[in-house]
Amino acid sequence: MSVRKREFDLYVEGRYRSCTTGLALSYSLGAESTVFLQQMVNGITIGSLYSLVALGLTMVYGIMRVLDIANAGAYTLGAYLGVLAYARTHSIIIALLAGAGGAAITGYLFQRAIYTPIKKMADPIVPLVASIGLFIVMEDLFRLIAGPYTITFPVHLPLNRLTLGPVVITGTQAVILLISAFLFLLLWILLNKTKIGLAWQATAQDTETAMAMGINTRSVVAFAFILGYIFAALAGILVAIHYNAVFPTMGDIPSYKMLAIVVLGGLGNPLGAVVASIVVGLAEAFVAGYIGSFLPTDAIAFLALIILLLVRPQGLLASGGEVR
Amino acid sequence: MNYWAVLATTVGIWVLLALSLNIITGEAGQPNIGHAAFFGIGAYTSAVLNTKYGVDFWGALVMALAAGALMGAVLGLISMRLRNDFLAITTIGLNFVTVAIFQTVPYFGGAMGIGGIQPPRIGGLTFGPVELAVLSWLVVALVVILNRHLQRAWFGYALRAIRDDEAAAAAMGIDVRRYKVLAFVIGTGIAGLAGSIYAHFMTFISAGDFGFNISVTILAMVVLGGRGSIPGVLLGGVILGMAPEVFRFISDYRLLVFGSILVLVMRFFPSGLLGQGSRLQELLAGAFRREGAGVRVR
Numbered sequence: 001m002s003v004r005k006r007e008f009d010l011y012v013e014g015r016y017r018s019c020t021t022g023l024a025l026s027y028s029l030g031a032e033s034t035v036f037l038q039q040m041v042n043g044i045t046i047g048s049l050y051s052l053v054a055l056g057l058t059m060v061y062g063i064m065r066v067l068d069i070a071n072a073g074a075y076t077l078g079a080y081l082g083v084l085a086y087a088r089t090h091s092i093i094i095a096l097l098a099g100a101g102g103a104a105i106t107g108y109l110f111q112r113a114i115y116t117p118i119k120k121m122a123d124p125i126v127p128l129v130a131s132i133g134l135f136i137v138m139e140d141l142f143r144l145i146a147g148p149y150t151i152t153f154p155v156h157l158p159l160n161r162l163t164l165g166p167v168v169i170t171g172t173q174a175v176i177l178l179i180s181a182f183l184f185l186l187l188w189i190l191l192n193k194t195k196i197g198l199a200w201q202a203t204a205q206d207t208e209t210a211m212a213m214g215i216n217t218r219s220v221v222a223f224a225f226i227l228g229y230i231f232a233a234l235a236g237i238l239v240a241i242h243y244n245a246v247f248p249t250m251g252d253i254p255s256y257k258m259l260a261i262v263v264l265g266g267l268g269n270p271l272g273a274v275v276a277s278i279v280v281g282l283a284e285a286f287v288a289g290y291i292g293s294f295l296p297t298d299a300i301a302f303l304a305l306i307i308l309l310l311v312r313p314q315g316l317l318a319s320g321g322e323v324r
Numbered sequence: 325m326n327y328w329a330v331l332a333t334t335v336g337i338w339v340l341l342a343l344s345l346n347i348i349t350g351e352a353g354q355p356n357i358g359h360a361a362f363f364g365i366g367a368y369t370s371a372v373l374n375t376k377y378g379v380d381f382w383g384a385l386v387m388a389l390a391a392g393a394l395m396g397a398v399l400g401l402i403s404m405r406l407r408n409d410f411l412a413i414t415t416i417g418l419n420f421v422t423v424a425i426f427q428t429v430p431y432f433g434g435a436m437g438i439g440g441i442q443p444p445r446i447g448g449l450t451f452g453p454v455e456l457a458v459l460s461w462l463v464v465a466l467v468v469i470l471n472r473h474l475q476r477a478w479f480g481y482a483l484r485a486i487r488d489d490e491a492a493a494a495a496m497g498i499d500v501r502r503y504k505v506l507a508f509v510i511g512t513g514i515a516g517l518a519g520s521i522y523a524h525f526m527t528f529i530s531a532g533d534f535g536f537n538i539s540v541t542i543l544a545m546v547v548l549g550g551r552g553s554i555p556g557v558l559l560g561g562v563i564l565g566m567a568p569e570v571f572r573f574i575s576d577y578r579l580l581v582f583g584s585i586l587v588l589v590m591r592f593f594p595s596g597l598l599g600q601g602s603r604l605q606e607l608l609a610g611a612f613r614r615e616g617a618g619v620r621v622r
Contacts, residue, residue, distance in 0.1 A: 061409075065409070067409055067412065067413070113591075114587065114591055117591065118590060118591060118594060123353075123551075123594075124355070124408055124409060124412075125349065125355055125412075125543075125547065125551075126547070126590050126594045127590070128355075128357075128412065129543060129544065129547045129586055129590050130586065130587050130590035130591065132540055132544075132583075132586060133544075133582075133583045133584070133585070133586025133587035133590065134583065134587055135583070136579055136580075136582060136583030136586070137579075137580060137583035137584055137587065139579070140577070140579040140580040140583060141580065144576070144577070144580070256416055256420070256536065259413045259416060260413060260416075260417060263409070263410060263413045267409060267410070298420055298424070299420050299421050299423075299424035302416070302417030302418075302420045302421055303417070303421055305413070305414070305417050306414055306417050306418065306421070309405075309406060309410060309414055310402065310405065313405050313406055313410065
């Protein structure tokens with residue numbers, strides 16, 4: 001397992017390097033600020049991807065107080081369904097829809113069959129261990145069904161690279177940024193302007209009072225899981241396109257890194273999750289770009305997390321979880 | 325014979341890790357999903373002392389225990405500020421950072437790990453698999469006795485009070501800080517000890533041996549067996565420690581089986597196989613009803 005993860009790390013690093021060497025020209029012009037801006041674009045792109053997964057996790061946590069590691073399984077599931085649908089139809093829209101649909105069903109089933117019954121136990125470690133088990137099962141199923149190797153996701157986007165002055169934004173980067181921005185907007189509208197979104201907010205703040213006010217918390221929980229898994233699946237497809245790779249253990253890195261990000265943002269706080277994701281994405285880009293890899297990038301997020309938690313135990317932005 | 329001795333040593337080390345985590349997670353109720361970090365700190369302390377400074381196994385063993393306990397005290401102090409899920413994630417982070425340090429710092433052998441660790445010796449006798457198996461199960465027995473003793477002492481009651489309701493425990497005059505840190509120190513110290521035995525048993529270690537998946541396996545042993553129950557944790561450690569050998573014939577589906585067991589046990593035996601209030605435990609208690617066995621402390 002770890003060997004394949006290492007391969008992926010090297011692969012990502014390689015891609016990263018080639019991306020930065022592409023910039024060697026502008027760097028040689030002595031434009032220090034160009035590198036800065038370029039790293040910023042890279043960091044924000046990675047951060048947007050992180051935040052899509054983190055949003056799903058934080059939605060679920062906000063309502064169930066469950067750290068759902070299996071959410072990263074939906075990320076891989078989305079990528080596989082996406083690549084399958086894309087191979088049949090050559091339509092990126094259908095690929096996104098297929099991934100989202102499959103993830104939505106999975107999320108609903110997990111919530112009904114596993115999490116809601118388990119949650120009646122008071123100890124928070126029980127659902128956490130169950131979710132680790134679910135994630136292991138999902139990863140192994142992907143390996144057994146699709147094979148242990150990496151599948152490519154060759155999407156030809158009808159977009160050229162964008163050159164904004166000295167900064168280069170590749171076609172996939174632009175698509176990732178656009179889709180992420182669209183999804184953030186959608187989620188914001190959903191949470192603030194619709195009945196189910198307001199019900200989510202009320203339930204996240206205080207489940208019992210929300211129930212007393214006549215909110216159907218059962219459907220709110222289902223809504224959080226379905227939405228959370230859809231977001232993870234969409235992120236999985238976008239990442240798969242970005243790195244042109246789908247493989248069974250691709251969820252390993254997000255599964256644990258997202259926990260760090262969600263906590264950084266203040267557990268159960270969607271806005272905080274987005275801010276924390278962008279911060280971690282930028283931190284990784286700048287550390288990789290300037291200082292070099294003194295530690296693997298995965299460790300950077302966690303190091304930042306531990307330091308920040310000791311200074312601000314409630315996370316970057318205080319959340320609704322404060323009441324508890 | 326050698327095969328069984330190696331298997332017994334491996335399972336013994338797993339059981340030791342499960343027992344040590346049980347003191348932190350089972351008895352004091354503090355989540356720790358980075359226990360392998362302390363296992364690794366013990367192993368690396370022992371390996372560095374042995375290979376670089378010529379300290380023999382017994383000296384290295386004591387230092388590994390001390391190193392594990394010291395790091396545990398740090399985590400214990402951190403647990404003052406962070407609760408539940410925040411603490412759980414911090415321990416995951418600790419595991420990743422520790423592994424990253426072992427993997428990148430050249431002093432710890434970097435990606436190559438540390439090799440050439442000497443097996444334990446007494447006088448002229450160099451420990452082979454059989455002696456190591458005896459040693460590891462001797463330590464298991466010692467830890468069980470210590471744990472039994474602690475459970476019945478004031479310390480055990482204080483830990484369970486903290487686990488059930490920290491605020492109420494503090495209100496009853498229990499020094500929550502002191503007992504929490506103590507639980508961490510004892511648990512991680514034993515993990516460090518297990519690490520030292522592991523290093524001298526394998527004679528070669530690398531950072532990957534102490535990764536997050538090891539932490540998950542240790543936690544799974546405790547949760548599967550039953551948090552806070554010594555017989556339960558022993559059972560959990562033996563079942564999951566033996567699992568790779570027992571399920572060898574379906575080796576391709578091993579992770580699938582492991583994951584499914586986790587999900588099913590959590591779904592249908594949320595307090596573990598032999599944990600408090602589990603169906604199996606009640607069945608057994610009914611079969612061997614003794615004085616006081618019917619009283620359930622909640």
